[in-house]
Each structure stands twice: as C-alpha cells, then as structure tokens.
Amino acid sequence: MIIILLLLLLLTVWTSLDFIFGRRLHIKQLNVRTYPVRESYINPFTSGPKLFQDYFNELKKAEKHIHVLFYILKDDEISLEFMSILKEKAKEGVEVRLLLDWLGCLKPRRHIKKQFENTGVQLAFSRVPKFPFLFYSFNTRNHRKITVIDGKVGYLGGYNVGKEYINHDKKLNPWRDYHLKIQGEGVQDLQDVFLMDWQSAAKVSIHYHDPYFPPLEKGPYRHQLIPSEGFHLEKTFTKLIRQAEQSILIGTPYFIPGKKVFSELEAALKRGVNLEILVPGTADHPLVKEASYPYLRKLIPQGATIFQYKKGFYHAKILIIDDKVCDIGTANFDKRSFYLNHEINCYTYDKKYIEEVLKILKKDQKNAHVMTQKDLYPLSPWALCKEYTARAVSLFL
Structure with a gap:
C-alpha cells in the first residue's frame, strides 16, 4: 500500500510539473495570427446529411488541390466514402493533403494509414505528444475542422466525419450542429491556417505557393476568422x-x-x-x-x-x-x-x-x-x- 501511495504521489507531482512547464513553453511559443475583416458568401449548414452531400460534391469538383483538417475521422461507411473520394481525386492528379488530430483519430489511425498507402494522398497527424512535456502535449489537441478546395471554397464548424454526424448513432440521433461553407475573400485566411498547421505537423513548408491563393471575389457578409x-x-x-x-x-x-x-x-x-x-x-x-x-x-x-x-x-x-x-x-x-x-x-x-x-x-x-x-x-x-x-x-x- 505504501508503494502504491508513493507511486501515486510521484505521478501527481510529475503530471503537475509537466503541465506547469509545458504550459509556460506553450505560451512562449504562441503563434497568434490576426486576420482582417473580409467579405464573403457564407452558407450555414445545420444538418449532417445535407452538409455532407454538398461537401462531397465540392470535393469531387476539385481541380487543383484539396486541403482537409479534421479532429475525428472514423472507419465507418461515411468515412470510407470520404476517403474514397480523396483517393480518387489524388489519382486524377489533384494535390490532396489530409491532416488529422493524433488523439482524435487514435483508434482508427492504423486503418486510415493503410487506406492511403500508395494512393498519392498526403497524410499527417497533428499534435503528436512529445517529450519533455508528454502529459501537457497529450492534452493540447488540434480541434479545428477546415477544408479548402482549390483555394476558393472553404468549410469550418462543428462536424467531423463519422456515422453519428449523419444521424446513424442511436444514442446521439439526430445530431444537431452548425457548419459554415465560405466562398470569397475569407477562404485565403482559412487556407493560411491550414498551411501553418500542415507545416507544424508534416514539417513541410508550402505556404507561399501562388496556386493555393488564387484571386477571390468579395461576398455580401463581413466576417473575420479567429484562430486560437x-x-x-x-x-x-x-x-x-x-x-x-x-x-x-x-x-x-x-x-x-x-x-x-x-x-x-x-x-x-x-x-x-x-x-x-x-x-x-x-x-x-x-x-x-x-x-x-x-x-x-x-x-x-x-x-x-x-x-x-x-x-x-x-x-x-x-x-x-x-x-x-x-x-x-x-x-x-x-x-x-x-x-x-x-x-x-x-x-x-x-x-x-x-x-x-x-x-x-x-x-x-x-x-x-x-x-x-x-x-x-x-x-x-x-x-x-x-x-x-x-x-x-x-x-x-
């Protein structure tokens, strides 16, 4: 019993110190980005089936690149359909980058990796826990959900990819959420956030490539993207x-x-x-x-x-x-x-x-x-x- 109590005490002390010093380093290395007020077309979605119908249609129309970041990607039917679309677009010659949170996709990670082997889809995992502050880095998740298609169409909001989000989970049915489709000036800032996250996770800088930032028209709604x-x-x-x-x-x-x-x-x-x-x-x-x-x-x-x-x-x-x-x-x-x-x-x-x-x-x-x-x-x-x-x-x- 004494040994168990000592181990628990050591674990408590370690996690506390890990968190305190990990937090200090986190704040020291903060990358605060401030974007101006933009003018775009914004279409809110509140139904998973309607969102994914529109989303998959836009993915299929991609001609140059698809950049996707999700916190959660499952290995169920809708997830397989999503991954199939990405693989098909990569086969067509479209640049496809998929960034997933390490913990959010912990269980299906091996299956996801296998799905994209030798397909041309570039896959990376965000916020992988690392020393010396293992406990703190384990808890700092990338909870963003971003999609940018050809630098012209963007999505962000509360939906991830899985059966519960299209009302196929008995306990959580129907799933009520809000997700935005953005077309216009604001897409460039969404692209900027994705590319910064991709650079951090994949250790590859592609930030200033012109094809990712095409000319964009103004829309009717004044808005501002706030990453944190x-x-x-x-x-x-x-x-x-x-x-x-x-x-x-x-x-x-x-x-x-x-x-x-x-x-x-x-x-x-x-x-x-x-x-x-x-x-x-x-x-x-x-x-x-x-x-x-x-x-x-x-x-x-x-x-x-x-x-x-x-x-x-x-x-x-x-x-x-x-x-x-x-x-x-x-x-x-x-x-x-x-x-x-x-x-x-x-x-x-x-x-x-x-x-x-x-x-x-x-x-x-x-x-x-x-x-x-x-x-x-x-x-x-x-x-x-x-x-x-x-x-x-x-x-x-």
Whole structure:
C-alpha cells in the first residue's frame, strides 16, 4: 500500500510539473495570427446529411488541390466514402493533403494509414505528444475542422466525419450542429491556417505557393476568422461579453467556462443584459454535464435562461452578442477550448446573416426544456460524486 501511495504521489507531482512547464513553453511559443475583416458568401449548414452531400460534391469538383483538417475521422461507411473520394481525386492528379488530430483519430489511425498507402494522398497527424512535456502535449489537441478546395471554397464548424454526424448513432440521433461553407475573400485566411498547421505537423513548408491563393471575389457578409491556440480565445470572448449591452446568446455542447469568462457573464447579468444558454440534454462524454452544473446553478438565480436541448444531441458552437456579432466555429464554451485546444472561429458582423442564424438558434431553443434549479441538483450520492469528480478534472474534459 505504501508503494502504491508513493507511486501515486510521484505521478501527481510529475503530471503537475509537466503541465506547469509545458504550459509556460506553450505560451512562449504562441503563434497568434490576426486576420482582417473580409467579405464573403457564407452558407450555414445545420444538418449532417445535407452538409455532407454538398461537401462531397465540392470535393469531387476539385481541380487543383484539396486541403482537409479534421479532429475525428472514423472507419465507418461515411468515412470510407470520404476517403474514397480523396483517393480518387489524388489519382486524377489533384494535390490532396489530409491532416488529422493524433488523439482524435487514435483508434482508427492504423486503418486510415493503410487506406492511403500508395494512393498519392498526403497524410499527417497533428499534435503528436512529445517529450519533455508528454502529459501537457497529450492534452493540447488540434480541434479545428477546415477544408479548402482549390483555394476558393472553404468549410469550418462543428462536424467531423463519422456515422453519428449523419444521424446513424442511436444514442446521439439526430445530431444537431452548425457548419459554415465560405466562398470569397475569407477562404485565403482559412487556407493560411491550414498551411501553418500542415507545416507544424508534416514539417513541410508550402505556404507561399501562388496556386493555393488564387484571386477571390468579395461576398455580401463581413466576417473575420479567429484562430486560437489555447490562449487567445478567452481574451476575445471576454471582450465580446464585456461589450454586450442587450443580449448574450450561447449555444454549446459543453458549458465549462473559466473564472474570467464566467465573471464577465455574471457582470453582464448585473447590468441587465439578457443571457440565454443552450446546452444538450444528452451527453456524448462522461462528466461534461456534471461539470456544467455549478456554473448553471449560479446563473439561473441571477436571471439567466438555460435551455436543455431535447431533440437529439446538440453539438453546435455559437455566440451572438446584441445581434451585432455572431460567432460560429469549432470552439466549445469550455476550459479545454479556452486553455488547451487549437480552434478556429468565424465572427460575422452582417445584420442580415445574423438574423438568419438567429432563426436557427431560436428554432433549437423551441426544441429545448427550460431548466430550473431543481434540474441542477444531484439526486443521489453517485450523482454528487460525479459532480465533484467533474469539478476536479474540468480542464481536461
């Protein structure tokens, strides 16, 4: 027993020091990229089957290059169809690069590698854990979802590639998410983010090749791409919330904000800002619901309205401030996205676009239950134990 306790103590000390010094190095090496406000055509998708029908059609039309980054790629039917399209395009002479997160594709990684052997598809894995800070690097995931086709068509948002995203998972069916198709000026910034991530993972710099940055026309919607690397996002969200005068609308699968962001939400409520938060009723990961309860429990008495989605699984990531700024992207409203993950979000400033997105969000609120304090209190010792555990590990959920 003494030996076991000593081993646990050593493990705790090692992981703590690993995390502290790994975090310091991470911040020191941050690559903060700031993009200007662009004007593009933006089409939001909220249905997996419709998104992938459009997405696969655009992939098949590629003539020069396809650049894809996903956090998760499975080895099921839709994943095999996706990989088949990439292989066929590479066979046609199209440059195909596929970048996947090392941990997000941990289980099917060997199968994925085998699928692309000798096909012409260039495959790389992002954020591979490495010494000396193994524990910290294991937790800093590339959670971005980016596709750029011929430098002219781009996609980003909450969808990965797998059967659950097209409503073929019994527990999480239907899957509700938001994903954006961008055509116009903004695609060049999406391309820039991908190429930087590709250089980091594949150790190959192809950044300044002209074919990847063709001339692009302007579209009707003013927007700005905001990439983050486990640091910058908290600052931008805090600034947006602080500027809110009338309303803050949040949709997220995981509501686990840090102290700074949560304090700003409380301050907004005190100055009379309407706060509405939409979260899923069904969880796709252990403890994420329990980790949100302490925050939601404090907000309801202060006037916040909490909606719990009931028509399937809600995985969308959205923030709307005063109907003036709308953020849709890959980042969840949680500590992992704020402090660890590499994410990419799209802030849009066009009134007409925001009105359309608001209709989507309000529809999802209608398919939700308004939570009360009674919904947020543990009803058993086991539920209470889960909540305390969730609090302790909330950064890593």
